[in-house]
Amino acid sequence: MDIALPDEGGRITRYTVVGQPVRPDIGARFSRIAYAAAHVVADPFEMTDPWSRPVVDWDRTMAFRHHLWRLGFRIAEAMDTSQRGMGFDWTSARELIRRSIAESRTVEGADLASGVGTDHLEPASVQSLHDVIAAYEEQFAFIEGEGGKAIMMASRALAAVAKGPDDYARVYDRMLSQASGKVILHWLGDMFDPALKGYWGSDDFETALDTVVAIIERHANKVEGIKISLLDAGKEVALRNRLPDGVVMFTGDDFNYPELIAGDGKRHSHALLGIFDAIAPVANAALAKLAEGDQAVYDALMAPTVPLSRKIFETPTEYYKAGIVFMAWLNGHQDHFAMVGGMQSARGIRHYAEIFRLADQAGLLADPDLAISRMKSLCAVAGV
Numbered sequence: 562m563d564i565a566l567p568d569e570g571g572r573i574t575r576y577t578v579v580g581q582p583v584r585p586d587i588g589a590r591f592s593r594i595a596y597a598a599a600h601v602v603a604d605p606f607e608m609t610d611p612w613s614r615p616v617v618d619w620d621r622t623m624a625f626r627h628h629l630w631r632l633g634f635r636i637a638e639a640m641d642t643s644q645r646g647m648g649f650d651w652t653s654a655r656e657l658i659r660r661s662i663a664e665s666r667t668v669e670g671a672d673l674a675s676g677v678g679t680d681h682l683e684p685a686s687v688q689s690l691h692d693v694i695a696a697y698e699e700q701f702a703f704i705e706g707e708g709g710k711a712i713m714m715a716s717r718a719l720a721a722v723a724k725g726p727d728d729y730a731r732v733y734d735r736m737l738s739q740a741s742g743k744v745i746l747h748w749l750g751d752m753f754d755p756a757l758k759g760y761w762g763s764d765d766f767e768t769a770l771d772t773v774v775a776i777i778e779r780h781a782n783k784v785e786g787i788k789i790s791l792l793d794a795g796k797e798v799a800l801r802n803r804l805p806d807g808v809v810m811f812t813g814d815d816f817n818y819p820e821l822i823a824g825d826g827k828r829h830s831h832a833l834l835g836i837f838d839a840i841a842p843v844a845n846a847a848l849a850k851l852a853e854g855d856q857a858v859y860d861a862l863m864a865p866t867v868p869l870s871r872k873i874f875e876t877p878t879e880y881y882k883a884g885i886v887f888m889a890w891l892n893g894h895q896d897h898f899a900m901v902g903g904m905q906s907a908r909g910i911r912h913y914a915e916i917f918r919l920a921d922q923a924g925l926l927a928d929p930d931l932a933i934s935r936m937k938s939l940c941a942v943a944g945v
Contacts, residue, residue: 564933566914567945576918578933583862583924585632585842589849593822593829594786596674596811597634597837598642599626600885601649601657605899615644615653615901622657623664625894626673632845634837636661636673637712641753642835643676644882646717648902651681655703662707674710674745677701679718687718690728697736705741712745712788712833713737717756726762726772733776743785745811745833748773748800750791752878766796774803781805788813788833792874794821801828815874815881819863822848823856835881836870839888843924865923872915880907884916891920891932898939910943 562578602621608614626636638661639645639654658675665671679696687693693716704711713736723729737744751758761769777784787804789797790813798821801810812821812830821830837844847862873884883905890898898905917926917936926932 562929562933564917564936564940565945566917566936566940567911567943569911569915571911573945578926578929579921579924580926580929581924582927582929583843583846585845586849587631589633589845590852591633591848592852593848594809594811594831595634595837595844595848596637596831596833597629597841598637598640598833598835599629599838600882600889601643601653601901602886602889602895603897603899603901605897608899615649617653617657617901618895619660621895623660625889626661626664627668628894629838629841630665630668630671632841633848634841634845636665636671637833638662638673638675640676640712640714640747640835641749641879642838642882642885644901644904645676645678645714646680646754647879647882648900648904651678651700654680658704658709659707662709674712675704676714676747677704677711678714679716682718684718684721687722690719690722690732693719693722693732694735697732698739701736701740710742710745710785711740712747714747715749715754715757715760717754720757720760723762726768729760729762729772730776734779737776737780737783740783743783745785746773746777746787747813748787748789748791749813752792752876753790754879766799770796770800770803774800777808778805781808784808786811786831790814792816792878797821797830798825798828801830815870816867818870819847819860819867823851823859835885836866836873838885839873839920840866840869840923840925842927862924865919866925869916869919869923869925872912872919875912880904883908884912887913887916888920888925891917891935892925892927893931898935910940910945913939 604618607616677700786809788811794817811833851859
């Protein structure tokens, strides 16, 4: 099987499809906590105003969550992978969280945690830390009221009004002290969201590290763990080595996740990753092998997913969601390649062609015939 695809130089070449999908290990138990940050499926037939009014296909969106649960993953709901802050507003996120929590109760062993943020604030209305705290409190109250677990997302509003580390400490101390259950914290780098530059009150990593570690130490009984997404393995290890006992590290490093999850023999990271949405079948098989103590097979399965992930998350990184949804479309989890906010237009045909090649080489085209047919249709629209 082969297909004409544009290469990185814009030339049209023939690519021969390997066509050997990796089969997941259904029912496998993992030795790492593995959250997949899940995308939402848009409804293209109802999106008469796709840039300003998100419309979700709830049936397909919930079906994808069942796909992830079936493969043994927990779900990180309504995170940046769902386009929070990039076309998907808090009103839509509330409904997504409500539905997902209810759906999880129908599945034995299903687990999820949901993103708490401040994204319902109008940027011009944010005047003080009080505004930020009130916004966090509103979203915490909703998720906890639904019986859910909270992931305290980084806040653009806090980054805009905070004058230094003490302001971050004030907000996080307040929220963690009154949380009803354990919370997962989220350190998202400015490569994912430029508005978060200088988070924790400093552009200097060591200073920011001291701030976040001090917050966690004060509230270790309320912090389940922290996800760090800086795309720098050394920085993650530095934080991991300073976490108090009982607080876990969740890697959010979509460039270096295999070695961080495997660990260094003394410590390892658990995972809360957007890329798991796209590579779930292979990640399932690899994590099952790691749990059996077979790191060689784990490494062999994970290695081909890294070039794919690096391509999906290439600069400008915040548009990685397009590659995630593209993979879902190729693999038949949705019937169209349309996204909330029309975000599929954020990447070009050469980008998608390379994702296709790398997905095939990683064993991630579940039905190669379907994937080829859909890739041909996308190429035709692009004039290939």
